[in-house]
Amino acid sequence: MRTIHRRQLLAGAAAGAAAAALPGPVSAQNPRPLRVAVSATNMFSLDPRRSVQNADQFISRQIYDSLMDPPYGTFDLAYDKVLNEIAESWQVSPDARTWTVKLRRGIKFHRNAGELTAADVKYTYDSMTDPKSASTQRIYLSDLETVRIVDDYTVEFLLNQPNPTFHASGLISIIGSIIPRQAENVPFETFSRSPIGSGPYEFVTVDPNRGVVLKAFDGYHGARPKIETIEFRYMADPTARTLAFLKGDLDIIEGARLPGWVDQLRQQKPDTIFDQTRPGSINTLYFNMSRKPFDDVRVRRALRYGIDREVLIKAFGGIAGPSWGVNPPEFPGAFTEKELPEELRYYYDPKKARALLAEAGLGRGLKFEIIMTQREDYASIMLMVQDMWRSIGVDMAIRTIDHTTYHSEKNKNVNAVVLQSSTFAPVETQIPLAYFHSSAVVKSDGKGLNNYSHYGVIGGGGVDDLLDKAQTESDLQRRQEIIRQAELKILADMPAFTICTLSFVFARNPRLSLGFDVKAGYARYRLSQAQFTA
Known part of the structure; x- marks a missing residue:
């Protein structure tokens, strides 16, 4: 049995000391490093089992291969379109309860950590589903009974219920990233x-000037990356990112999802390439029903009526869009505006909002404080919400903290109202299960999951049953119908609502080709095919 020694894990630190004293890594093929700036204050975790923020996940996507993935730049999850990375081939049983994956032979882990085999796949998934691990991915694997090793290069994912879209929720991107089994120690x-x-790049160091430094992995089983070195810099300030990009110091920056940012940058640098995903992030406000007065549905509905969705969407220009139900319109089976009963469309109505607050005994107003990340998309949304609520007699004080800390603190049940920006593969069950099932409730010790409203534990009678039923339904059309029933109940109870979707936007050096066009997907993509064209 191979062992990862402490010296292997600390090799990156030793390399970092050398990197600080010497020029950046040089390749005879392309000596220029690719420099990327992401929107976060600092690194939280490059372990995909505990991944939280998009910035870390962008880096992790270069370090780890996934079992499979949609074609790069898309969210195409059709069986015949999915790309194999670690998988050589895969098949699904007729009842959609057994997924058999054959692994490529000869895939090597970085730092001489050995060959990737079925034992590593089993370890990775066992560690994610272990409640003691506090893995952020566990909720997406609720239907995984066990992973069985067939032989060194074949594994079976045995589910406790049919799931014809298990590849989308459990085998792609970050959740499908495989860890060497010796990491258990x-x-x-x-x-x-x-x-x-x-993956195609291996971790070198975290350098105070260069950020997270990755280098092309000599032993990669696929095509060697054309760019030798990538430097990921954590830059929470959108102005600093934009100025560095305009100066030519950065090749890719995570865009500032601020009203007017794309148009302003296009005016200053007309040849900029903008990579934009749809639907991007789903931006949802959750009311903490474990705190008064948010346990009162009249208050929650009043706050919903107090937000002018159209004004907010127009403020963001072409990167924002509406979402009428729990699932955004790009998802299969999602509600359109006209399909919903009028009372569940929640058109802006400040008069009705004030009447509901008065009926709930809050005619003189409501005051409360929340913590909020300083990241520009969250902050912009909440400042507009704050202003709209002020007009209905609601005074929401906002205490700003850095983005990484916000992700940690909001998972400790500290906020009365939580804004969450999330991205999901277009599978109708994922958002309801992750945010509205009682098993996903947030906990004050930080070991809970993402149900910030406590829905199902408080109120929400019958929704758990519908979500459980949807999970066991193998017919996709019938599954969508069940989820729509759950959505109607959630909209009526109003534990949360989606304010808008926001496309992820990255500004790119026009002389940098990714090797594919970005049309949809997560706020991260592979850079192994990237090359400078001039």
């Missing part, structure tokens, strides 16, 4: 800052 905190994967 390494603390999560250590591995998260010195990760070992099997």
Whole structure:
């Protein structure tokens, strides 16, 4: 049995000392590093099992191969379109309860950590489903009974119920990233800052000037990356990112999802390439029903009526869109405006909002404080919400903290109202299960999941049953119908509502080709095919 030694995990730190003293890595093929700036204050975790923020996940997507993935730049999850990375082939049983994956032979882990085999796949998924691990991915694997090793290069994912879209929820991107099994002897905190994967780039160091530095992995099983070195810089300030991009210091920046940002940058640098995903993030406000007065449905509905969706969407220009139900319109089976009963469309109505607050005994107003990340998309949304609510007699004070800390603190049940920006593959069950099932309730010790409203634990009678029923339904059309029933109940109870969708936008150097067009997907993509064209 191979063992990951402490010296392997700390090799990145040793390399970092050398990197600080020497020029950046040089390749005879392309000596220029690719420099990327992401919107976060600092690194939280490069362990995909505990991944939280998009910035870390963008980096992780270069370090780890996934079992499979949609064609790059898309969210195409059709069986015949999915790309195999670690998988050589895969098949689904007729009852959609057994997914058999054959692995490519000869895939190597970084830092001489050995060959990737079925034992590593089983370890990765066992560690994610172990409640003691506090993995952020566990909720998406609720239907995974076990992973069985057939032989060194074949695994079976055995489900406790049919799931014809298990590949979308459990086998792609970050959740399908495989960890070497010897990491079981390494603390999560250590591995998260010195990760070992099997992807096209391997971790080198975290440098105070260059950020997270990755280098092309010599032993990669696929085509060698054309760019030798990538530097990911954590830059929470959108102005600093934009100025550095305009100066030519950065090749890709995570766009500022602020009203007017794209148009302003296009005016200053007309040849900029904008990579934009749809639907992007689903931006949802959750009312903490464990706190008064948010346990009162009249208050929750009043706050919903107090938000002018159209004004907010127009403020963001072409990167924002509406979502009438729990699932955004790009998802299969999602509600359109006209399909909903009029009372569940919640058109802006400040008069009705004030009447409902008065009926709930809050005629003199409501005051409360929340913590909020300083990241521009969250902050912009909440400042507009704050202003709209002020007009109905609601005074929401906002205490701003950095983005990484916000993700940690909101998972400790500290907020009366939580804004969450999330991205999901277009599978109708994922959002309802992750945010509205009682098993996903947030906990004050930080070991809960993402049900910030406590829905199902408080109110929401019957929704758990519908969501459980949808999970066991193998017919996709029938599954969508069940989810729509659950959505109607959620909209009536108003534990949360989606304010808007926001496309993820990255500004790119026009002389940098990704090797594919970005049309949809997560706020991250592969850079292994990238090359400078001039």
